Amino acid sequence: MSAAAQREARRTEALDSFRVRGMPHRRFEHWRYSDLRAVLDAGQVAQAGTAKWNIEHLPEGVELFDLSVQDAPEWVMKTLGHVGNRRTMVEASLAFSEGGVALRVPKGKHIAEPIKLEIGGQGNLRWLIVLEQGASATVFEPHAHDAGYLRNVGVEITLAEGAELQHVRCAPLAPRSFTVELMALELAKHAKYYGHFANFGSRLSRTEAHIVLGGEGAEAHLSGVAVLGHEAHSDVTTHIEHAAGKTLSTQLFKHVAGGKSRAVYQGKITVRDGASGSDSRQTARALLMSPRAEADLKPELIIFNDDVKCAHGATVGDLDPESLFYLRSRGIPEKDARRLLINAFLEEAVDVIGNDTLKETIWHDIEAALPRAMEAAK
């Protein structure tokens, strides 16, 4: 069978699978807080078309394949539609997108310059990246705020032995949009993934990462911030599977919710039988800036092995009045004092980003989003 025919067959499967299961809703596992079916129907997803991607400048040494070309090379064929489990929205993005992009960094290559992958427009989209053995790269994934009505992105990431990927996803303010991005990652021995997910508010945003630490010593380090106002809804859902020994995962999410916004974090960690000596740490904190804002933080731990370390914590609170008073008593106006404390709250989750330019970009967006998040509900 030709590559094109194989892709078509896989696409038909995806289409059927989505048709049978339909849109995720409250009674789907892990969609409790973000009822997609209540706001979108399957027909809208099917007819949304294909979203846009753009790489202005491709750093030297990175291979790129445009997914709108049907006759794909083997490395694409092995990956596209084959990483992770077949969640319904993932199948939808495969079934309904006419394009997308695949990237590959060959064995041992270190790409210092971030690959800037811009995503915009309305519709479904797929992108994938393959890092071969010992390769390293940084992907910066800024989303345009022109998402229109709906954007559904499916992402596949495979990291071969010793490969290292840094990934910074930044979703700006898009108050009228529904944006869904589901990522599936597979990490081999000693591979490392550093993911940062920043969200500044849309009508409903779901960022989901399913990570399988499949090789010994593989590591996933997730961090993220959400700065939300008005009626924004941001849902970050992660599932990390420790499937091999000595694997490590850390998570640090900090969310600020003002107005009538809602910040959701669900973090599931599964430690498989064979994952002796693995270590997982998980922290999620939310700061509520208004009585009508809401945060739901749900860490979840499933362990099939006794020889593991796990630590998790989740807290929801508001700004500490004593700190606020201290700063104001030193002459700092209330608004500035609040800003200072919010920045202080977010600091450690931004600080872990390993690239200074990207760190600054995120701070810049935080500054822009703060006034909205600091408003109380009207």
Add this chain to the structure above:
Amino acid sequence: MLEIKDLHVSVDGKKILKGLNLKVETGKVHAIMGPNGSGKSTLSYVLAGRDGYEVTGGSIVYNGEDLLKMKTEERAAKGIFLAMQYPVEIPGVTTMMFLKSALNAQKRARGEPELDAMGMLKLVRAKAKDLQVSEEMLKRALNVGFSGGEKKRLEILQMSLFEPKMAILDETDSGLDIDALKLVAEGVNTLRAPDRSMLVITHYQRLLDFIVPDRVHVLAGGQIVKEGGKELALELEEKGYADVVKVPA
């Protein structure tokens, strides 16, 4: 400088200050002593403008203005400074950056030119040296992991940086060893000036050996129950509160 008349203050519905009268003269150092729980810190918070301290009666006039009408930050810009009994730890805000934000905010409010990073660094370094506040401390998050004595030294560093007109020191001596006490007292003494008043809250005569007060007031049961010169502090130290003052019910 400061005139408090018949001040009544409640916290969470509980009456704490019950008709307190106190006059602080310009350029003078006033000491307030009094048993635990008598309302000393409450008084200092009301002066600084902390939320939740409800003034149910009386007045506070500061340099001819109604202090109670001013916001907390406005009071700071107008020269009120409170060195707190328990300085707050604020993770994520570095000490140096806090000092700069605070000083410049006060300057801005007063319409004075702000200091740039270099100017600020020079100023802070000079003052920090005298109080033995290390560079390393300035780089750390505000008060986080500071020892009790370090926190108090940082409070006095702020005082010397902000150059307030009315400084209130709430038990700045508690938790200090003898050397640190001398250091802090020296810092305070160099700030004594004809246009600067101080209200020193303490339990111990020891501090007042170093910072000699012009007046001593005894606060008990939410009122000033006795006033006198510096010798009153000695008398209190010898005899204890019960013998010197009759605590109102």
